[in-house]
Amino acid sequence: MVPASLRLRLVVPGNIRHNSGGNVYNAALARGLADLGAEVETCPLDGGWPGGSAEDRRRLSGLLLSAPRGSVTLVDSLIASGAPEEMEAAAAAGHPAWILLHMPLPDLEREGRAMAAAAGVICTSGSAAARIAARHGLDNIGVALPGTASAPLAAGSLATGSGVPHFIAVAALLPNKDQALLLDALAQLTELPWTASLIGSDTADPDYAAWLRDSVQRLGLVRKVSIPGELRGGALEAEWSAADLSLLISRAEAYGLVVIESLARGIPVVVRDGTGAVEALAAGGGTPLPGRAVGLGTDPAPLADLLRQWLTDAALRARWRDAARAGRGRLPGWDATARTVLEIVGAHGRPTGWSPRPSQAGSAG
Template identity: 35%
Template sequence: MTRREVAFLVPEGIDDPARVSGGNVYDRRVRDGLVACGWAVSTVEVTDAAGASRVLRGQPLGSAVLVDGLVALGAPDEIAAASTRLRIIVLAHMVAGSFPDATARTMSAERQMLDAAGHVIVTSRWTAAELARRGLAGPARVSVAAPGVELPNAGDDTSARRDELCDDDAGELLCVGVIAPHKGQDLLLDALSRLPDRQWRCTLVGSTRPFRGFADTVARGAQRFDGRVRLAGTLDGSELAAQYRRAALLVAPSRIESSGMAIAEARGHAMPVVAAAVGGIPDTVAGGGAVLVPPDDPAALADALDGWLSDPALRRRLRTEARAARSRLSTWADTVTAVAAVLEAP
């Protein structure tokens, strides 16, 4: 195996439209970007530790293997065993131990697989700092490859569209992400219930499959808003882009977030953001065009949304900042370049 060949172990279903997630999108972009740059990428969907072991045992001695963090987390013993004969590079989309419901077993598996990795690629500076703070991986073994943004086509003048949004459109709110406790859609519904006199409509985009019980609770909660909250399910490609074009504001009420790919996509559409100041989100919105609120605080989120809905001057400022930030965004080509640099390192 040459340096421009790599095996990529990913979770099952990364190309399944019904399983759209930030991690799957990132993995697909890296895979396809490496191929476009001339790499031979052998992508293997792994469902369990035994499957990971079979793939790893089949790799040539000394070769580099890129492993999605979810796969590695489910097979820490296998990753550790393979690290004696392979160069294991873990692509860590998140810090598993930072989730409130993380178990001792999960945290032990995370430490074991990160200890075994020759190098770790993370998606944000926050993640790198958090790994160092927890003693999981020091700076010498960690590289950041932040998610990129696919800017709309030249014929789709998103900036002009934002300029045309009138005050009647300000209440078109969008929240994108798997319907899950860590994404905080319940907090958003709580915040919206505190704005009975404001004009707004909110679309929740994301899969309801991984956290069915929580998603059912959110769906029931949405019913009390008499159609003002819509669960659109999983959207991708042109359908998702249409939602970004239609909405005036992205709301990201996450309880934990490594980088915030939906936020980056919104910024590609020159869309202002109201988000929780948690994890990697502050870095993602560092260019302006956003209002940050304390995490897990529906009252503060409601206040921020009320400010957006009631203050035309604030809306104009945030739109101007978001439009300016759009020109400074990294692309997926930048992401692939960062990943390739780690793969090519000795």
């Protein structure tokens, strides 16, 4: 019997233009699902999400209510969690949509209504799933962790025992990512040799990006820190290749895709304790961890102290680097993410006779 094709529509926000973790996840998931034999339609929806205008929500409602019979609609939580009325109307019309949750939103009441109306919720991290379950008492929550693509091993500036250590912080220039605290920590280390690149979109919050660049001047870091904006292609790969330590100290993070992108290149990572990035740091399994989670508030001293320790302790650098390289082969690929999504959706019903096509993709190592 020829398997029936599963048709899946992925509704994603069109107003997030920068290379966010959510955008990367959504695009990689769509490719992974197609590779497994699903018929995937990605539907970018422009608007002021989360929340959106009345016209934005009208267009969402049209998408949800026009779902082909037997298809599955998966809506990014940035859209769905702020549009409970549209999710409820779709469910009442017999077209309940799934929610793909990257990050919980502040409006608990509207988020809870949207999730109660959904066919189910798929979270992109265990920490997000636990938070949502505690918030709303839901039991229809699945977890599909991010994968990562194979990547070359980063040479790093210290690979041969010479050169200046290089930090890399890949994240949009946004207050939540707390590059301001990072710069304050680095300013306490100016007597040591190092360089740093803060790489990410400077258009998502232009005022904050400008303030960060002014801070580089104010803190006397011009010779050590560059803020080139968002990089892609060869320019980004060159930065990855030169990196010795990756930094992600966001105040809130559901997972932190850049953490496993770093680990895929054998680059250890420092993350903020208490965020979902801690989960990502352990993605490769094994001990010791390829980096460390540091407790942070508004004082940069704990981060500065840890970075000073790393800069001055060759044995620590070697342990973290060896752990990152050892875990590369254990990182899941995006095929695993796609297969998990299909298994979750399938547990709630799929077209008769459908089964995923065997994938040739392997782990990210």
